[in-house]
Amino acid sequence: MGIGVESLVKKYGGKTIVDNVGFHIADGELVSLLGPSGCGKTTTLRCIAGLETPEGGRIAIGDEVVFDAASGVTVEPYHRNIGMVFQSYAIWPHMTVFENVAFPLRVRGASQTEVERRVVRALDRVGLGAFRDRSSQQLSGGQQQRVAVARAIVHEPAVLLFDEPLSNLDARLRDQTRAEIRALQRELNIATIYVTHDQTEALSLSDRILVMRDGRIEQFGTPEEIYARPSDMFVAEVVGTANFFDIVVDDAGLGRDSGGTVFRTAFPGAAPGKARAMVRPDRLRIGADDGAGGPNRLRGTVRQRLFMGGYYEYVVETASARPRVLSAEAFAEGTPVVLSFNDENCIFLARD
Amino acid sequence: MNGVRSLASSERRRGPGWAVRAIFAATFLSAAFLILTPLLALLHGSFQTGSPGGASEFTLRNWRDLGSGNIVHTLFVTCYISVATSVLSTIGGAGLTWLVYRSDFRFKKSLVGAVGLSFFFPGFILAMAWVILASPGGIFNDLLGHVFGGDDPVFDIYSVSGIIWIQVLHIVPFAFFTLRGPMIAMDSSLEEAGYASGGNPWAVIRRVTLPLMIFPLLSSLLLCFVLSVEQFAIPAMVGIPGHVNTLATELYLLTSFSPPNTGLAAAVGLAMSAVTGLSIFAQRRVIARNTAPTVTGKGYRVRPLALGRWHWAANTICLAYVAMSFFIPTLALIYTSCIKFFVANPFDAAWTFRNYQQLWESPGTLRAFWNTLVVAGGGAVLGLTLGTLVAWFTHRLKPPGYRALDVLAALPFGIPGIVIGLGFLWSYVYLPIHGSLMVLVFCYVARFLPYATETVGAQVVQLDKALEEAAWASGANRLVSFRRIILPLLRPALQSGYFLLFIAYFREIAAAALIYTASTQVLSISIWAFFENANWGVASALSIVATIVTVALMAAVMRAPLKV
Ligand SMILES: Nc1ncnc2c1ncn2[C@@H]1O[C@H](COP(=O)(O)OP(=O)(O)OP(=O)(O)O)[C@@H](O)[C@H]1O
Numbered sequence A: 001m002g003i004g005v006e007s008l009v010k011k012y013g014g015k016t017i018v019d020n021v022g023f024h025i026a027d028g029e030l031v032s033l034l035g036p037s038g039c040g041k042t043t044t045l046r047c048i049a050g051l052e053t054p055e056g057g058r059i060a061i062g063d064e065v066v067f068d069a070a071s072g073v074t075v076e077p078y079h080r081n082i083g084m085v086f087q088s089y090a091i092w093p094h095m096t097v098f099e100n101v102a103f104p105l106r107v108r109g110a111s112q113t114e115v116e117r118r119v120v121r122a123l124d125r126v127g128l129g130a131f132r133d134r135s136s137q138q139l140s141g142g143q144q145q146r147v148a149v150a151r152a153i154v155h156e157p158a159v160l161l162f163d164e165p166l167s168n169l170d171a172r173l174r175d176q177t178r179a180e181i182r183a184l185q186r187e188l189n190i191a192t193i194y195v196t197h198d199q200t201e202a203l204s205l206s207d208r209i210l211v212m213r214d215g216r217i218e219q220f221g222t223p224e225e226i227y228a229r230p231s232d233m234f235v236a237e238v239v240g241t242a243n244f245f246d247i248v249v250d251d252a253g254l255g256r257d258s259g260g261t262v263f264r265t266a267f268p269g270a271a272p273g274k275a276r277a278m279v280r281p282d283r284l285r286i287g288a289d290d291g292a293g294g295p296n297r298l299r300g301t302v303r304q305r306l307f308m309g310g311y312y313e314y315v316v317e318t319a320s321a322r323p324r325v326l327s328a329e330a331f332a333e334g335t336p337v338v339l340s341f342n343d344e345n346c347i348f349l350a351r352d
Numbered sequence B: 001m002n003g004v005r006s007l008a009s010s011e012r013r014r015g016p017g018w019a020v021r022a023i024f025a026a027t028f029l030s031a032a033f034l035i036l037t038p039l040l041a042l043l044h045g046s047f048q049t050g051s052p053g054g055a056s057e058f059t060l061r062n063w064r065d066l067g068s069g070n071i072v073h074t075l076f077v078t079c080y081i082s083v084a085t086s087v088l089s090t091i092g093g094a095g096l097t098w099l100v101y102r103s104d105f106r107f108k109k110s111l112v113g114a115v116g117l118s119f120f121f122p123g124f125i126l127a128m129a130w131v132i133l134a135s136p137g138g139i140f141n142d143l144l145g146h147v148f149g150g151d152d153p154v155f156d157i158y159s160v161s162g163i164i165w166i167q168v169l170h171i172v173p174f175a176f177f178t179l180r181g182p183m184i185a186m187d188s189s190l191e192e193a194g195y196a197s198g199g200n201p202w203a204v205i206r207r208v209t210l211p212l213m214i215f216p217l218l219s220s221l222l223l224c225f226v227l228s229v230e231q232f233a234i235p236a237m238v239g240i241p242g243h244v245n246t247l248a249t250e251l252y253l254l255t256s257f258s259p260p261n262t263g264l265a266a267a268v269g270l271a272m273s274a275v276t277g278l279s280i281f282a283q284r285r286v287i288a289r290n291t292a293p294t295v296t297g298k299g300y301r302v303r304p305l306a307l308g309r310w311h312w313a314a315n316t317i318c319l320a321y322v323a324m325s326f327f328i329p330t331l332a333l334i335y336t337s338c339i340k341f342f343v344a345n346p347f348d349a350a351w352t353f354r355n356y357q358q359l360w361e362s363p364g365t366l367r368a369f370w371n372t373l374v375v376a377g378g379g380a381v382l383g384l385t386l387g388t389l390v391a392w393f394t395h396r397l398k399p400p401g402y403r404a405l406d407v408l409a410a411l412p413f414g415i416p417g418i419v420i421g422l423g424f425l426w427s428y429v430y431l432p433i434h435g436s437l438m439v440l441v442f443c444y445v446a447r448f449l450p451y452a453t454e455t456v457g458a459q460v461v462q463l464d465k466a467l468e469e470a471a472w473a474s475g476a477n478r479l480v481s482f483r484r485i486i487l488p489l490l491r492p493a494l495q496s497g498y499f500l501l502f503i504a505y506f507r508e509i510a511a512a513a514l515i516y517t518a519s520t521q522v523l524s525i526s527i528w529a530f531f532e533n534a535n536w537g538v539a540s541a542l543s544i545v546a547t548i549v550t551v552a553l554m555a556a557v558m559r560a561p562l563k564v
């Protein structure tokens, strides 16, 4: 079961939009496609749904091959057992909420009692039980989104496909709905692909994240892995804020910046020579300058302090960079400080 | 769930690509057949000495004769009439648009309603009414003669200015409806900024509104010009008696009166199409260049400009226009239909219902009713189907070759009705449908194909593609999603498309004038024929009955819940 994609290639007018993408998603797993605008996330999703015909590769949904360029198999979208939530929701304006949600059952020839039972359950699941007879044109954005979700799950598809389902909602509603989608997906235990370019969404929702760049897979791993050990600077920036320090790595695997501070990482293997050390703002500890030396201790001066509510965000000037630091402790601007971090929160990346 | 799921997997098959390709091929071939056949036949005919179906040989004479004094003179007359008509109509339309969308004119709703009425008032009925009103023996001259004495008629509708007058009355609503959209879309905060900068209303109109509207105005000018060049009924009814010919009537005379010179007519027709085709091409370029900023989204209401003491002027002009273009002509027709012999003074008239009775008793008229029902009612279904397919392919599916289809379907915009009719005359003698109602149906479908594609296309473009994709993703195949999702969502466009086509087919004279036969006569032709035979009473009665029947039928169609 689940979803299998192998060496998928999709071109538009000679331009390769999806370039040899392959991954497997287990049953019940939620995978986010994360990447900047235009990197091919929607296109990949639409290939899986069958709304685009790829130029090459293989796609399997469940145990069934739905696309195989080599043997010429192309299963129409309506014969793939999928549920899809579109970015625009695509709620049919000429049908009531009930009829929208009932549609996947009706076209599959389900009996009236079956339709009734399943639609009511799907609507209850998304909290729209009371809206069944509403015209779909009298719904708020958030309600439309729920109808779209109910419509996607009502026939218990083998896979669920989401294309930025929260991007049209306001921030508060987005947080709430995100949690609901996660709960729903857990409960249904359906393999799910979730396209987003919002890192918070990807980090909080996913079992695994697939980071894309220019139509290729950049990294595929759990949120924790990708956050702590991005494979390169691009991924580091896609999944959160990153502080970079220009360093030179010596043969012993230790880095040194222009101010002479030694950087040590728990993840050896970086080639000697020029590199960059990456430490997340929340993994940097800020403290008063006590004069003590040692590795992973950066001297600097507080240049800017922003009060963020529960914490402060600082910009600190060090010999080689201006890292951002989050801390609950207050330091005035201009104060000399020391930034320190643990070996496992520091990773050496190639400069690109 | 298993029952539901297994259904999906049992019904596997390869893509429906071939079916779509087959439908596209059929659509393309139908459109090409309908539109290119008459054009090619005209081209062929323009090099022939004889008439369609008769003995004939190759000649260049027809093209040489295009340069003869008579044709060149007609060309000048046509251009003079058309330029005057388009300028005056655009000014009128722009004025009305401005009054409705920018001023505090009091009777906006009534005005828009009345303009809509005259928009659907057939040109040939308007022309007929104005002959009754303003011909030398007509009502106005008679009344004025009584008042001022003297025998010389004050108005002579059988003249160049008469043609221009009726055409302007007829075309102003068209200009109004083409200018309305751009005017509504125009960001009125630009004008308000003009007022805020100290501009008086006149300065703002001149320095802001007009420059911003320049492309829509140009486009309207060109479209009105084309409408005027291809206008047949009005110059035929008031021009021919006054010996004023336009290219359209010249072409008709060349074909219909012996000795016919159908070859020269074909050359004239092609030359006319070149003029109108180029104008349409220019109009498309103008539209494409329109870069005026428009309001997106809802925007706020414009603060209308106070007319103040100009209110009376505005009221008078609008009332006069509405009266001249619709109400007085209608009254004149009702009057004429109810009297025995035409007299201008109602107190001298012998009132009667004989004219209406005669309609009922004339088998030819009943036949014309039936034919019209078939051609307009049934033909519009055909035209709408083809138009919808074309719109769907050119705006949505875009298979290879869709651009060619797009150009093909837009061609009839540039071909005058009488010319398409002549093209069919030149070609149908070789086709098995010769002499049947199908000739008229095909001719109308071809002539008005752009009406259908534009109306439906505008809605197709608006339709979010995801609505259909969501249906596929929900498990509905192409046919089911078309029926359950697309068709209901297109319904408003399909209904108004049908309405437009019905009206257009119903009132068409130009395209039918050359190809109807005794057995395929339609109502518009019957009315015209009665009128030409000086049978004004019956012609008026038939106009009125036909209008009432049409309105009733259309109301029924528009009401009918098109349940699918
Ligand atoms: N129908 C099309 N024809 C040509 N190019 C297309 C088409 N659809 C998408 N593209 C191009 O493919 C690239 C990837 O598009 P895609 O919609 O997959 O991006 P995305 O990752 O979903 O971006 P976003 O986050 O903005 O939604 C873009 O550069 C886009 O311009």
Ligand SMILES: [Mg+2]
Pocket: A041, A042, A043
């Ligand atoms: Mg996208």
